[in-house]
Amino acid sequence: MEEPPKDIAREEAEDEEEDLNFEELGLDPRLIRALIKKGIEKPTPIQRVAVPLILEGKDVVARAKTGSGKTFAYLLPLLQKLFTDYGSKNKLAPSAFILVPTRELCQQVFTEVSSLIELCRVQLKVVQLTSSMPVSDLRTALAGPPDILVSTPACIPKCLSAGLLLSASIDASLEILVLDEADLLLSYGYEDDIKAFTAHIPRRCQCLLMSATSSGDVEKLKKLVLHNPFILTLPEVGNIKDEIIPKNVQQFWISCGGRDKLLHILALLKLELVQKKVLIFTNTIDMGYRSKLFLEKFGIKSAVLNSELPQNSRLHILEEFNAGLFDYLIATDDSETKEKEEVNGERNAETRKSRKHAKQKLDSEFGVVRGIDFKNVHTVINIEMPPSVAGYVHRIGRTGRAYSTGASISLVSPDEMEIFEEIKAFLGDNEKKDSDLITPFSLLSKNAVESLRYRAEDVGKSVTKVAVRESRAQDLRNEILNSEKLKAHFEVNPRDLDLLKHDKVLSKNPPAPHLRDVPDYLLDPKTQEARKFVKLARAAMGNTKSARHGGSKKKFKKSGDPLKTFSTEAPKRSRNGGAKREDKGSDDRHKRKKKKSI
Numbered sequence: 001m002e003e004p005p006k007d008i009a010r011e012e013a014e015d016e017e018e019d020l021n022f023e024e025l026g027l028d029p030r031l032i033r034a035l036i037k038k039g040i041e042k043p044t045p046i047q048r049v050a051v052p053l054i055l056e057g058k059d060v061v062a063r064a065k066t067g068s069g070k071t072f073a074y075l076l077p078l079l080q081k082l083f084t085d086y087g088s089k090n091k092l093a094p095s096a097f098i099l100v101p102t103r104e105l106c107q108q109v110f111t112e113v114s115s116l117i118e119l120c121r122v123q124l125k126v127v128q129l130t131s132s133m134p135v136s137d138l139r140t141a142l143a144g145p146p147d148i149l150v151s152t153p154a155c156i157p158k159c160l161s162a163g164l165l166l167s168a169s170i171d172a173s174l175e176i177l178v179l180d181e182a183d184l185l186l187s188y189g190y191e192d193d194i195k196a197f198t199a200h201i202p203r204r205c206q207c208l209l210m211s212a213t214s215s216g217d218v219e220k221l222k223k224l225v226l227h228n229p230f231i232l233t234l235p236e237v238g239n240i241k242d243e244i245i246p247k248n249v250q251q252f253w254i255s256c257g258g259r260d261k262l263l264h265i266l267a268l269l270k271l272e273l274v275q276k277k278v279l280i281f282t283n284t285i286d287m288g289y290r291s292k293l294f295l296e297k298f299g300i301k302s303a304v305l306n307s308e309l310p311q312n313s314r315l316h317i318l319e320e321f322n323a324g325l326f327d328y329l330i331a332t333d334d335s336e337t338k339e340k341e342e343v344n345g346e347r348n349a350e351t352r353k354s355r356k357h358a359k360q361k362l363d364s365e366f367g368v369v370r371g372i373d374f375k376n377v378h379t380v381i382n383i384e385m386p387p388s389v390a391g392y393v394h395r396i397g398r399t400g401r402a403y404s405t406g407a408s409i410s411l412v413s414p415d416e417m418e419i420f421e422e423i424k425a426f427l428g429d430n431e432k433k434d435s436d437l438i439t440p441f442s443l444l445s446k447n448a449v450e451s452l453r454y455r456a457e458d459v460g461k462s463v464t465k466v467a468v469r470e471s472r473a474q475d476l477r478n479e480i481l482n483s484e485k486l487k488a489h490f491e492v493n494p495r496d497l498d499l500l501k502h503d504k505v506l507s508k509n510p511p512a513p514h515l516r517d518v519p520d521y522l523l524d525p526k527t528q529e530a531r532k533f534v535k536l537a538r539a540a541m542g543n544t545k546s547a548r549h550g551g552s553k554k555k556f557k558k559s560g561d562p563l564k565t566f567s568t569e570a571p572k573r574s575r576n577g578g579a580k581r582e583d584k585g586s587d588d589r590h591k592r593k594k595k596k597s598i
């Protein structure tokens with residue numbers, strides 16, 4: 001049996017192969033043209049090494065840092081193979097399965113494949129499935145059958161047991177299997193689903209496993225699914241630790257008391273000391289709403305993203321943020337809790353039960369951090385520190401994607417010093433103790449923070465637990481209504497991104513005018529300098545438009561707004577449990593309110 005040369009990837013990527021372009025990788029001209037239309041001209045290191053191997057038909061395990069272009073590294077050769085090798089076959093099941101841990105990723109990969117297929121003008125059909133889809137929708141999606149299936153793993157056993165996918169058909173048709181974000185698949189509780197599926201994977205099927213970090217789970221999956229794979233590690237995770245986070249991301253931290261976190265976030269945003277767009281992470285949903293409510297009292301609008309919101313709304317919030325419709329997104333990252341459950345041995349049978357239970361409220365297939373390709377995020381802010389090093393790496397990886405630059409700022413309270421030290425120790429170079437990769441954020445002075453303290457504390461008092469609870473419930477109600485409309489709208493206009501806003505003000509009282517603007521006397525000379533510096537940097541990067549005034553707005557048709565075109569006759573074939581709860585009364589209520597909400 002052929003022994004795979006383990007380090008081939010790194011050497012090739014770093015040496016003479018560095019200038020290889022997509023043509024030299026053997027990529028089909030249609031794909032190259034599609035990439036050029038997307039503004040992508042040269043391959044990233046992982047693409048340089050993975051594409052030729054995958055085209056040759058090798059099994060590959062690819063580990064490369066966040067934002068390094070792993071998706072195209074497998075999608076491009078996969079599509080090319082479907083164009084040529086497997087396209088013409090008379091199939092009874094899809095030729096390619098791409099399994100991802102979350103719905104958000106499902107949607108992201110589906111969108112990316114669909115857009116490549118369209119740009120290449122080839123006749124390939126791709127569908128996305130999630131486990132909450134009713135059997136009738138799954139049947140419709142699988143009719144044909146499609147060439148490519150993008151799904152969470154839980155969906156496959158469901159399709160098998162419902163007879164929608166047959167073992168014999170998979171055996172005859174399946175040529176490529178991709179496990180994307182492999183390090184997360186098991187911790188999301190998919191081990192049994194993947195095991196159930198492996199029995200049906202034909203021996204000849206080419207298997208690809210993509211991951212940003214290495215872990216026991218990745219090893220487990222590797223053994224379960226792959227045959228003598230090529231291991232591509234870029235860079236070698238574990239040896240070059242500072243390479244785990246891209247060099248183009250500057251990492252900062254601010255020491256502050258737990259009770260001063262909102263004050264600090266206010267200072268950073270209100271004094272314009274950070275580059276937009278900004279992705280803000282919290283550990284709990286309540287903290288997400290608390291932050292939103294607090295900021296909106298100062299005229300800073302933001303949208304919230306969390307596992308409680310209906311799927312259609314979540315996907316739409318992501319699309320809008322990516323399209324530049326708003327500058328601040330507050331995301332609750334609770335994937336850590338799931339990983340902790342895994343560590344505590346609560347997964348598998350037990351956890352599956354609790355997952356089902358949890359689903360009534362939170363979506364266990366939600367994942368806001370891993371793999372989601374937030375576009376043009378210049379700054380990531382951790383209001384609260386993630387509970388683990390991996391969590392930190394993945395959050396920070398939402399900026400500095402591919403060849404872009406970014407910054408991260410972590411607000412660290414005394415309670416969080418332990419995890420912060422752990423993160424620093426992991427990322428730092430042990431031999432040079434002073435060479436910390438995470439440095440203090442010098443643009444925000446103590447004076448600048450103190451100048452806002454009085455206002456912040458005053459406003460902070462009004463953001464009570466009750467106000468947070470009410471806003472959370474209100475937002476959920478809004479989004480359940482939005483979700484149904486979005487679904488109906490996107491069934492008819494799948495490509496249309498409309499002007500439905502997710503960053504509208506939740507608090508009952510509008511922000512007081514005197515809190516909207518920061519008077520000059522509150523700005524000390526150092527802060528004024530810092531503001532100028534950030535503005536100059538923004539201009540140098542060509543990032544001068546705020547989201548609200550960005551050009552992307554023009555693309556959206558007013559006539560396509562589902563809130564304007566929606567009527568009670570709209571189709572109600574929702575797959576979404578939350579959306580189904582909508583009653584006519586609430587719809588009418590919404591109609592009365594709809595003018596306000598746009």
Ligand SMILES: Nc1ncnc2c1ncn2[C@@H]1O[C@H](COP(=O)(O)OP(=O)(O)OP(=O)(O)O)[C@@H](O)[C@H]1O
Pocket residue numbers: 040041042043044047064065066067068069070071072211212370371372373397401402403
């Ligand atoms: N060759 C390239 N040149 C420029 N941009 C690229 C290239 N390849 C991919 N990108 C862009 O880089 C971004 C990140 O890519 P991708 O999402 O595949 O990263 P990833 O490695 O999967 O990250 P993560 O581990 O966080 O999922 C995307 O916006 C993608 O369009």
